[in-house]
Amino acid sequence: MGEFIKVEGAYFSYNNSNKDFDINNVSFNVLPGEMLCIVGANGSGKSTIAKMLNGIIIPSKGSVIVDGIDSSSADLAFKIRQNVGLVFQNPDNQIVATVVQEDVAFALENLCVPSSEIGSIVNRVLNMVGMLSYKDRLVEGLSGGQKSKVAIAGVLAMNPKCIVLDEATAMLDPKSSYEVLNIVKNLNRKSNTTIINITHRMQEVAMADRVIVLNKGVVLAQGSPRDIFLNERVLSEAGLCLPQVSQFVKLLHKDGIVNEEIALDVDECVQILANLLEGA
Amino acid sequence: MVKSITLGRYFVGNSFLHRANPKIKILVTFIYVFVLFFINKICSYVFGFFVIAVLYKICKIPLKMAFDNIKSMAFILIFTGFINLFFGGNGEIIFKLWVFKITKVAVITTVFVAFRMFLLIVGMGLLTYTTLPLDLAKAIGDAFTPLKKFHFPAGEISTMISISIRFIPLLMLETEKIIFAQKSRGVDVSGKSIRKKVKFIISILVPLLVSSFKRADELAVAMESRCYRIGFSRTRYIVFKLGVKDLILFVCAIIFFVSLFVIGAFSWF
Numbered sequence: 001m002g003e004f005i006k007v008e009g010a011y012f013s014y015n016n017s018n019k020d021f022d023i024n025n026v027s028f029n030v031l032p033g034e035m036l037c038i039v040g041a042n043g044s045g046k047s048t049i050a051k052m053l054n055g056i057i058i059p060s061k062g063s064v065i066v067d068g069i070d071s072s073s074a075d076l077a078f079k080i081r082q083n084v085g086l087v088f089q090n091p092d093n094q095i096v097a098t099v100v101q102e103d104v105a106f107a108l109e110n111l112c113v114p115s116s117e118i119g120s121i122v123n124r125v126l127n128m129v130g131m132l133s134y135k136d137r138l139v140e141g142l143s144g145g146q147k148s149k150v151a152i153a154g155v156l157a158m159n160p161k162c163i164v165l166d167e168a169t170a171m172l173d174p175k176s177s178y179e180v181l182n183i184v185k186n187l188n189r190k191s192n193t194t195i196i197n198i199t200h201r202m203q204e205v206a207m208a209d210r211v212i213v214l215n216k217g218v219v220l221a222q223g224s225p226r227d228i229f230l231n232e233r234v235l236s237e238a239g240l241c242l243p244q245v246s247q248f249v250k251l252l253h254k255d256g257i258v259n260e261e262i263a264l265d266v267d268e269c270v271q272i273l274a275n276l277l278e279g280a
Numbered sequence: 281m282v283k284s285i286t287l288g289r290y291f292v293g294n295s296f297l298h299r300a301n302p303k304i305k306i307l308v309t310f311i312y313v314f315v316l317f318f319i320n321k322i323c324s325y326v327f328g329f330f331v332i333a334v335l336y337k338i339c340k341i342p343l344k345m346a347f348d349n350i351k352s353m354a355f356i357l358i359f360t361g362f363i364n365l366f367f368g369g370n371g372e373i374i375f376k377l378w379v380f381k382i383t384k385v386a387v388i389t390t391v392f393v394a395f396r397m398f399l400l401i402v403g404m405g406l407l408t409y410t411t412l413p414l415d416l417a418k419a420i421g422d423a424f425t426p427l428k429k430f431h432f433p434a435g436e437i438s439t440m441i442s443i444s445i446r447f448i449p450l451l452m453l454e455t456e457k458i459i460f461a462q463k464s465r466g467v468d469v470s471g472k473s474i475r476k477k478v479k480f481i482i483s484i485l486v487p488l489l490v491s492s493f494k495r496a497d498e499l500a501v502a503m504e505s506r507c508y509r510i511g512f513s514r515t516r517y518i519v520f521k522l523g524v525k526d527l528i529l530f531v532c533a534i535i536f537f538v539s540l541f542v543i544g545a546f547s548w549f
């Protein structure tokens with residue numbers, strides 16, 4: 001199976017300088033149907049990469065190939081954007097319409113879907129994010145989490161093969177962000193949508209298939225969440241902090257209490273402790 | 281304060297007027313304004329007001345809101361009233377002081393104009409209270425559609441209007457936040473002198489502009505990400521289609537207007 005997105009030796013700089021690049025020789029692949037996480041400190045270039053993935057930003061050197069289409073081919077940019085949906089951090093800056101259903105319809109209008117067909121698509125995607133009953137509501141009156149779900153629905157309406165979440169849960173409380181992530185996870189499982197989650201919450205990293213660590217515009221490491229969690233050098237260099245359960249198990253391992261080196265999430269930690277108690 | 285402005289003048293409801301096609305509502309309002317100019321019998325005015333008051337009742341909009349509107353326009357109303365009263369006509373003079381004179385014709389005109397203005401505001405209120413600002417804007421934007429033939433960016437203008445309506449409340453909220461932030465930094469808000477006032481306004485305006493540009497930047501990226509392209513045709517999800525109900529509304533409105541004239545023709549005052 002070939003890769004869905006192929007980033008190859010991409011360079012980019014916002015101020016057109018040829019020395020300090022904001023994206024510096026970045027290469028990675030995204031496989032179809034995988035759940036990928038991109039982590040990195042503030043200013044490491046995560047959002048810039050996100051915009052590269054759907055052709056908003058074209059690398060000054062190197063290439064981004066999405067589903068066989070080079071992002072620099074201007075007349076096909078449309079196709080790439082439809083295939084790779086971007087969800088941003090602040091839903092207020094991405095919702096264009098005043099009424100929920102009209103915002104969800106925005107991309108469909110742009111794609112020239114006939115008016116008579118838009119309604120059923122809007123209903124379907126609003127149902128997917130659990131916002132169908134809010135269809136006629138004004139966006140103004142919604143909570144942050146609800147607005148984020150509307151923003152996701154607006155992207156889902158394009159029926160993209162891949163969704164990129166650029167810190168889409170950063171402004172949400174734990175419950176809302178859990179709900180939003182769950183929606184995305186279900187999409188990944190049920191419709192095999194490729195998910196690229198850009199985040200600095202390490203709990204979210206744990207649920208990815210693969211992680212890319214970015215630092216100052218360079219890919220610092222790639223691997224499974226477990227590999228990354230165990231790589232102390234990478235973690236400290238990228239300024240990342242393990243979730244508390246992981247730190248807890250790591251300390252237990254250091255003191256020779258448990259055999260397992262790390263736990264990715266609470267469930268795993270509970271399992272480790274249960275095994276420990278059983279053995280005692 | 282900001283919250284009360286967010287919905288513009290729209291009054292949430294589900295009456296037949298709320299659901300009616302905004303284009304028809306605008307058209308009817310337009311004819312209504314026109315009709316008002318030709319009505320000059322108190323009886324018609326009273327009947328007109330009665331019908332409108334009943335409509336307010338049906339739409340469950342407190343009539344008080346219409347009166348509040350009039351209060352906010354009081355200055356203009358009184359001013360035009362004065363102009364009419366003192367300079368409004370020739371003929372039999374009933375009062376005179378220096379260059380000011382009041383004629384009988386002027387008194388009558390003033391009364392009529394007052395009635396007209398009153399009915400105008402109350403009647404237009406019915407349109408703005410029952411129609412979402414966005415729908416109003418869209419209906420008006422649609423009026424430009426025929427100009428597309430002449431390369432007029434009608435679609436872009438519609439999008440622009442709807443985005444502005446979406447972002448006005450956000451900007452209001454932001455302004456309020458900035459005012460608080462600047463106050464807490466010790467910016468003098470109560471300064472009386474022009475210099476201090478200008479300084480205060482600049483201290484609000486600069487951050488507001490900066491944040492608006494940032495917002496606009498993000499919005500542009502989000503729109504492009506969702507396949508928005510300038511200069512390309514797009515379809516429309518919500519099209520205001522004319523239904524039978526809208527035709528009935530229109531016919532009823534015409535009957536109402538005609539009856540205003542008929543009542544006028546058969547009454548003495």
Ligand SMILES: Nc1ncnc2c1ncn2[C@@H]1O[C@H](COP(=O)(O)OP(=O)(O)OP(=O)(O)O)[C@@H](O)[C@H]1O
Pocket residue numbers: 014015022040041042043044045046047048049
């Ligand atoms: N519009 C812009 N103009 C100039 N420089 C920019 C612009 N946007 C980002 N940069 C610079 O590019 C670099 C990468 O920024 P980017 O927004 O991609 O980081 P990020 O990893 O998304 O950070 P954050 O976690 O804060 O969202 C930063 O050094 C930033 O200063």
Ligand SMILES: [Mg+2]
Pocket residue numbers: 046047048166167
């Ligand atoms: Mg970012």
